Amino acid sequence: MMAGMPPNAPRTALFVTCLGDTLFPGTGRAAVTLLRRLGVEVDFPPGQSCCGQMHFNTGYRKETAKLARHFVDTFGDYEEIVVPSASCAGMPAEAYPLVAADDPGLARAVADIAPRVVELTEYLTDRLGVTEVGAYFPHRVTYHPTCHSLRATGLGERPYRLLRAVQGIDFVELPAQDECCGFGGTFSVKNPAVSGAMNGDKARHVRETGATVLAAVDNSCLMNIGGRLTRDGDPVRTLHLAEILARTEQDGPLPGVPVVERVR
Secondary structure: OOOOOOOOOOOEEEOOOHHHHHHOHHHHHHHHHHHHHOOOOEEOOOOOOOOOHHHHHOOOHHHHHHHHHHHHHHHOOOOEEEEOOHHHHOHHHHOHHHHOOOOHHHHHHHHHHHHHEEEHHHHHHHHOOOOOOOOEOOOEEEEOOOHHHHHOOOOOOHHHHHHHOOEOOEEEOOOOOOOOOOOOOOHHHHOHHHHHHHHHHHHHHHHHHOOOEEEEOOHHHHHHHHHHHHHOOOOOEEEEHHHHHOOOOOOOOOOOOOOOOOOO
């Protein structure tokens, strides 16, 4: 493990998201493993809850405001809040100011905390200044840039730079990668036929790459695409980018996944 952060290092918290906490706990564990390997001591405030994205997208502004207040109360003492999800990381800056418009105190608190909330890959590349994180993953991987990471948080090339620096990886570009997978939170519930068609296209493009692992920075989209791949009988694994970056040569290959022969 690298040397610890200096005594005056900023207090850093992990906002694991409600989806990660309930369905994908491995992502949170991987994020902590990765950050600690890079010398960042990260806290996990136990009082954290949902960011309110589903409520906001469905029009429940008052309920979203309550969750915004809870977020501020839970994370307000931290100087950095790292989020392994582009969609949830964007909520404080994008939605919270709107739901706090009639509450001056909450609006001030939101304006104060929003710049401290950062998606994981942006935190690694921009705030820590690293792309080589000591990862080892000898498998063929393709990457789906989620809609929110493309069009809202603007992650751009950051996830790609991190993936290409992984030792042993065989990284292949995903065709039509900027197309939505059809999840869109409640969109997939309200428009199942359209969503299913979009997801079918995405799964087909994943198969075209010959990849054995599909990565992304949002577990919601991985859940959607992975469900389609499983239903179609395709063995492609879905894995949050943090879980790839957290693995080292000591961990070895991912069990049950074909190993590529190329060595980087």
